[in-house]
Amino acid sequence: MNRALLLFLRGLRDGSPIGAGYFAVSFAFGIQAREALLTVFQTGLLSGTNLTSAGQFAGLGVIEAGASLLTMALTQLVINLRYCLMSCALSQRLAHKAPFWHRFFIACGVTDEIFAVSIASPGPIRPAYFYGLTAVSWPGWVGGSVLGALAGDFLPADVTHALTMALYAMFVAIVVPAAKADRRVLLVALAAIVLSTACAFAPWVKALSEGMRIVLVTLVVAGAAATFFPLREAADAR
Amino acid sequence: MHAETSIWLYIAVMAGVTYAIRLLPLLILRREIRNVWFRSFLHYVPYATLTAMTVPAALMGDLHLLSGLLGLATAGLLSYLGRNLLLSAAAASLAVWLAESLF
Numbered sequence: 259m260n261r262a263l264l265l266f267l268r269g270l271r272d273g274s275p276i277g278a279g280y281f282a283v284s285f286a287f288g289i290q291a292r293e294a295l296l297t298v299f300q301t302g303l304l305s306g307t308n309l310t311s312a313g314q315f316a317g318l319g320v321i322e323a324g325a326s327l328l329t330m331a332l333t334q335l336v337i338n339l340r341y342c343l344m345s346c347a348l349s350q351r352l353a354h355k356a357p358f359w360h361r362f363f364i365a366c367g368v369t370d371e372i373f374a375v376s377i378a379s380p381g382p383i384r385p386a387y388f389y390g391l392t393a394v395s396w397p398g399w400v401g402g403s404v405l406g407a408l409a410g411d412f413l414p415a416d417v418t419h420a421l422t423m424a425l426y427a428m429f430v431a432i433v434v435p436a437a438k439a440d441r442r443v444l445l446v447a448l449a450a451i452v453l454s455t456a457c458a459f460a461p462w463v464k465a466l467s468e469g470m471r472i473v474l475v476t477l478v479v480a481g482a483a484a485t486f487f488p489l490r491e492a493a494d495a496r
Numbered sequence: 497m498h499a500e501t502s503i504w505l506y507i508a509v510m511a512g513v514t515y516a517i518r519l520l521p522l523l524i525l526r527r528e529i530r531n532v533w534f535r536s537f538l539h540y541v542p543y544a545t546l547t548a549m550t551v552p553a554a555l556m557g558d559l560h561l562l563s564g565l566l567g568l569a570t571a572g573l574l575s576y577l578g579r580n581l582l583l584s585a586a587a588a589s590l591a592v593w594l595a596e597s598l599f
Contacts, residue, residue: 279582286585300503307511312546317510327501327509334513337545341514343538345521365519370542419558420593426554427571427588429546434575436543443543450547458552468553475548476541483544484536 262386269390272379276371276391277398283311284399286424288406289413294318298407305403309369309396313338315425320469333469336476344373353382360385367392370432442487449479563595 284305291301296318308314316337320330345368352364364385372391376383410418437444454475457463463471555564571588575581 282582282585286589296503300507304507304510307507308514310514312542312549313510313514316549317506321503321506324501327505330506330509331513334510335517336541337549338514338517340538340542340545341518342521343535345518349522361522362519365515365522368518416593416596419596420589422557422559423554423564423567423571423589423592424585426550427567427585428581429550430568430571430588431575431581431584433543433546433550434572435578438576443540446540446543447547450544451551454548455552458556472545472548476544479544479548480537480540483540484533487536488532489536489539 262384265384265386266390266393269387269392270394271390272375273372273391273394276375277394279371280395280398281402283425283428284402285406285409286421287311287314288403288408289410289418289421290315290318290425291403292407292410293418294322296321296407298404301407302400302404306396306400309366309399310338310341311425311428316469316472320467323467323469325467325469329467329470333473336473340370341368344368344370347377348373348383351377351383353384356385364388367395369395371395442483445487446479446483449482450475453479559592560596560599563592563599566595567592 287305288301291304292298296304304314304317308317313334316333317330320333345365348364348368349361352361367388372388372395375391376388379387413421433443433447437447454471457466457471457475463474466474550568554568555561557564559567567588570591571584574584574587579587
């Protein structure tokens with residue numbers, strides 16, 4: 259069998275748990291997108307072109323608030339800034355002989371999970387393998403969103419209500435194990451809880467949109483953490 | 497700007513900004529970032545962001561405060577015990593559904 263095809267199939271195999279996970283989470287996203295008055299098609303388009311949970315989720319808040327496009331751009335920039343680091347790391351690991359144009363397509367699939375799986379694979383990363391990971395994750399994310407948006411109109415209100423917790427639970431499930439393993443991450447999370455709650459009630463600050471408050475808290479907390487707990491070793495940065 | 501910005505424009509901005517963040521480093525930065533502060537900052541960003549998105553938002557929406565707390569506690573406990581993401585999310589939603597039915 260063709261070597262690229264084999265790598266692609268291996269990517270499909272390694273990425274299928276990501277696809278399944280995405281499906282469940284984006285189902286909840288789809289329901290919430292309908293509540294933010296997006297059509298089913300717009301929900302699918304949003305998920306298909308963004309492929310990111312936190313950014314899309316925050317984006318819904320910006321849309322619901324009717325905030326400016328600049329607010330939207332800033333919110334996305336800060337919340338998705340971590341992809342910048344991942345792309346930097348990926349650029350070091352991509353197979354050297356892979357043609358440059360592949361980078362335009364690889365960029366489409368840079369998410370926390372796809373990055374984690376691809377970077378954990380031994381040796382240089384071949385585009386075909388990365389495409390396999392993306393090709394099985396993307397339909398899960400988009401399909402879940404569309405089905406969630408469709409089902410949101412039919413499911414009883416108490417069920418859709420309860421499912422809004424799914425996305426928050428996923429965020430918790432990302433932060434808690436990291437906080438358990440690293441005290442600095444625990445402090446970051448605790449500081450973010452305190453500051454973000456304070457911002458929601460403080461006079462003046464609470465007038466900002468939710469997206470901008472998240473940006474503000476992120477900049478302050480991550481900035482302070484970088485100042486007081488700089489990463490010492492390369493291994494620290496995962 | 498008109499108060500009612502089109503959803504299509506929002507989607508276009510989101511997609512454009514997010515793609516640019518992913519693409520630009522792949523095109524421009526051929527070598528690793530050396531600046532320790534910036535590396536550290538980027539390392540902490542996801543945890544600060546995800547936490548700030550969850551608290552207090554999960555407790556201030558349509559859900560009852562207690563069911564919100566119960567959902568977060570369920571997710572927190574299960575993920576602390578090393579259960580996978582999917583199970584944590586499902587159990588937290590179930591807990592919220594049960595709590596909402598009671599209150």
